[in-house]
Amino acid sequence: MAYGTALAVLADPTRRKVLERLRAGPRPVNMLAAGLPVSRPAVSQHLRALKEAGLVDERSEGVRRIYSLRREGFLELRDWLDTFWDSALVAFKQEVEKTDGVVE
Structure with a gap:
């Protein structure tokens, strides 16, 4: 993963919210989508982008x-x-070495 890809993916506030929810531990899509202002299929799309950026794993x-x-x-x-x-x-x-540690 290039850091540029991760930064681009993290620019989206919905993706950041999904990541914050995953801090509590593994979750299915329906739990991640609950209460978000986007649909469950939209959350799935965000998860795909996060997975492609190497920030999340998926298991069945x-x-x-x-x-x-x-x-x-x-x-x-x-x-x-x-x-x-x-x-x-x-x-x-x-800078400290340049001033020889003298504080003015």
Whole structure:
């Protein structure tokens, strides 16, 4: 998964809401769709996009599809986000070393 794909998929507020619901654990589509302002088939479409981006997994349980968060997809996204933090820490360290630790 490229981080750009994940960011594009996460731009949609309905998809973010679905992911928030999956934080509580695996859920079937009907539970994920309950109370959302979109239809169950629309939630299925959002889940397909999340799955293609590598952010959710799907398994069959009888006739139901159960969705869960895919940890690896979030780790890849987090690794990319951490590069910003790493850069900020390096810049901070360089600034401290430049002033030789003297606080004005």
